[in-house]
Amino acid sequence: MRGALSGQFQLFAVAIMIVAVVVIVASMVIYYVAKRLELAPAFSVDVPPVAAVATIIAFALWAYVGFDSIPQLAGEFNFSPRKALGLLMWGVIAATLIYLAMMLATSIAVGAHHDAYEGEAWPPAAAISEVIGPAGLALMVVAVSAGVLTGLNGFFTAASRVLFTLGRANLVSSRLGELNGKQRTPRNAILLMCAVCLVTPWFGRAALTWVVDMSSAGITVAYFYTCFCAWKIARTGQVPGMPKPIAPNQFYEYFALAGCILAVGYLALLFVPDSPGMLGTAPLIALVVWVVLGLASWAIKSRQLKDVPPEETTALILE
Numbered sequence: 001m002r003g004a005l006s007g008q009f010q011l012f013a014v015a016i017m018i019v020a021v022v023v024i025v026a027s028m029v030i031y032y033v034a035k036r037l038e039l040a041p042a043f044s045v046d047v048p049p050v051a052a053v054a055t056i057i058a059f060a061l062w063a064y065v066g067f068d069s070i071p072q073l074a075g076e077f078n079f080s081p082r083k084a085l086g087l088l089m090w091g092v093i094a095a096t097l098i099y100l101a102m103m104l105a106t107s108i109a110v111g112a113h114h115d116a117y118e119g120e121a122w123p124p125a126a127a128i129s130e131v132i133g134p135a136g137l138a139l140m141v142v143a144v145s146a147g148v149l150t151g152l153n154g155f156f157t158a159a160s161r162v163l164f165t166l167g168r169a170n171l172v173s174s175r176l177g178e179l180n181g182k183q184r185t186p187r188n189a190i191l192l193m194c195a196v197c198l199v200t201p202w203f204g205r206a207a208l209t210w211v212v213d214m215s216s217a218g219i220t221v222a223y224f225y226t227c228f229c230a231w232k233i234a235r236t237g238q239v240p241g242m243p244k245p246i247a248p249n250q251f252y253e254y255f256a257l258a259g260c261i262l263a264v265g266y267l268a269l270l271f272v273p274d275s276p277g278m279l280g281t282a283p284l285i286a287l288v289v290w291v292v293l294g295l296a297s298w299a300i301k302s303r304q305l306k307d308v309p310p311e312e313t314t315a316l317i318l319e
Helices: 002-035 049-072 081-110 123-132 134-168 187-203 205-236 250-271 281-304 310-318
Strands: none
Touching (some): 049 134, 049 205, 049 250, 081 123, 123 134, 134 187, 134 310, 187 205, 205 250
């Protein structure tokens, strides 16, 4: 029942967000056609276009990380993997269109007068409300609130599922792998995620920005690992855990290889000195601390699970 209510809320919030975005963009396009405003240049005068694009690409991965909720929740799906893939692809396309739509609306509202909004706490909303009026600000609040709420809902469900799976396999505390109540929900995992989310905002915006920047590196590594596994399966047809191999597929092999190459390119943007998207000192320190914590956890758990067959751990994770 709670899962159904969560899904209904997610659907309602997404619908509200799409309606708000469509109204904002339509209003701004009509305004542009009527006024024929001058727009700002596509690139800053003092920054090379390649460097500007590379900087955005290097840190844009976090904007799509929420879609890993779909594979993380795959164990609870009662429909085919093909449908899950379709949901993932259409979700990425829809999110891209929403990002582009809001950038278009903001560009029209701001025009060539960026300096006029430098002191605003929320420049896009200030610019759009100047054009549409209070209704524009209300629509921005609705769109952003719906986006944040759907993101938080997806984050809680996916992150708690991951912690539950790791706890069930004894890769973290086994208490996180417990199901509670009639609804059989991973209450301990959900409470832990709630505690983390309640504490982290108190570290301030700067610290959260470090985490976001650092996560771009982690996301890229996950993308590379996923593409590498897909490349290996497409090339050999051998799928771990399956009694019979599948037919190798050259198209998927090249497609996955392209993903690996792109992931390496993203990492280069983040770590190569003098790269336009190179991580700053603070995010690099945060990344080192996170890696050290991960290695320490792995070392401790590997000793505890040395007598457990890998097949058993894999079965618990993928169950």
